[in-house]
Amino acid sequence: MAHAHTTRIQEFIGDPVSDSPAVSRAKLEEIFQDIQKDIRFDHELNGCLNCGICTATCPAAHYYDFSPREIVQLLWTENLEGIYDAMQEKIWACAQCYTCAARCPFNNSPGGLVMLMREAAIKHGMESAKNVLRPFSRVMLKLISTGNQLSPDMINAEGFPDWGPNISKVKAPLKVLRKAIPMPTLNTTETAWEVNLTTSVELYTIWEESGVLTQLETIDENLYDVILDIMDEKREDLADWKDSQEDEDDD
Ligand code: SF4
Ligand code: SF4
Numbered sequence: 113m114a115h116a117h118t119t120r121i122q123e124f125i126g127d128p129v130s131d132s133p134a135v136s137r138a139k140l141e142e143i144f145q146d147i148q149k150d151i152r153f154d155h156e157l158n159g160c161l162n163c164g165i166c167t168a169t170c171p172a173a174h175y176y177d178f179s180p181r182e183i184v185q186l187l188w189t190e191n192l193e194g195i196y197d198a199m200q201e202k203i204w205a206c207a208q209c210y211t212c213a214a215r216c217p218f219n220n221s222p223g224g225l226v227m228l229m230r231e232a233a234i235k236h237g238m239e240s241a242k243n244v245l246r247p248f249s250r251v252m253l254k255l256i257s258t259g260n261q262l263s264p265d266m267i268n269a270e271g272f273p274d275w276g277p278n279i280s281k282v283k284a285p286l287k288v289l290r291k292a293i294p295m296p297t298l299n300t301t302e303t304a305w306e307v308n309l310t311t312s313v314e315l316y317t318i319w320e321e322s323g324v325l326t327q328l329e330t331i332d333e334n335l336y337d338v339i340l341d342i343m344d345e346k347r348e349d350l351a352d353w354k355d356s357q358e359d360e361d362d363d
Contacts, residue, residue: 140192146232147187147195147225156213156224160188166212166222178205180212180222187225199233204244237330249335252328257342259307259315263300264290309350316343 147153166180167173173180183203186194206226213221233241250271255261264286269279286301293299297306319325329336 135196137192140196143199143232143236144190144192144195146235147228150228150231152224153228156221156228157184157187158218158220160184160218160220163217165215165217166220169211169215170206170222171209171211172205172207176202176205178202180206180226183226183229184220184222195229199229199238200240203229203233204240231327234327234331242331245331249332252335253338254303256316256319256339258303259312260304263303265301309346309353312346313350316346 160181162181162185164179164181166184167182170178170180172178183198185191186198203226206223208223208227210221210223212223213219216222230241234245250266251261254263254266267279269275272279290301291299295305298304300306325336325339328339
């Protein structure tokens with residue numbers, strides 16, 4: 113039975129005196145083991161003086177309820193509930209600037225440890241990861257379909273409402289303006305520059321082999337399906353192009 117006053121930790125991991133906690137001990141251990149078994153873990157966590165130098169120099173700690181010292185302490189003391197709780201919100205505040213790593217007297221990298229926790233959050237399909245990454249699906253789609261993160265036609269009022277009235281300054285005859293750029297690979301509007309088809313297909317192989325696509329499937333299944341279709345199409349285009357080259361050589 114849940115208590116009337118549920119703490120934030122209990123909200124995520126369940127009531128400790130409940131018969132059915134939301135997250136089992138086995139699951140908490142599995143998540144921690146995923147973080148700990150990463151080859152980078154031992155390099156990035158060598159001990160902790162709890163001195164707080166990392167937090168004192170951390171820009172994210174100035175603006176958010178986030179402290180790299182706390183993150184390192186949770187991992188160092190293997191506080192499984194605390195680690196899980198931090199993965200629901202706090203870890204997403206880190207700007208990955210690595211000032212902490214440059215200052216830590218123990219040569220720890222709190223920012224690097226945060227990255228490991230983020231990867232585990234994605235692997236386990238946590239809602240926090242889905243919420244944080246959702247706005248980036250447009251960029252992800254663009255990156256995989258064109259090899260660029262951003263294209264000129266994405267810079268519009270709808271895509272960048274935070275630019276306010278200044279967005280009108282980039283409203284322009286894009287095609288004409290891009291044609292004026294001397295390099296032909298930049299005469300594009302749907303992609304920042306043209307990426308070679310072979311390069312795109314090689315990137316797909318890297319994403320497949322490195323597990324990026326598996327992670328994407330966990331976070332956004334629809335986007336994953338769309339991206340697989342794009343990849344198949346590009347691979348077919350490359351095969352057709354290679355065939356046409358062979359035909360030309362035969363002639
Ligand atoms: S991670 Fe380093 S800088 Fe941060 S509290 Fe621990 S020893 Fe100090
Ligand atoms: S890498 Fe993250 S934790 Fe480290 S100083 Fe930068 S924002 Fe803070």
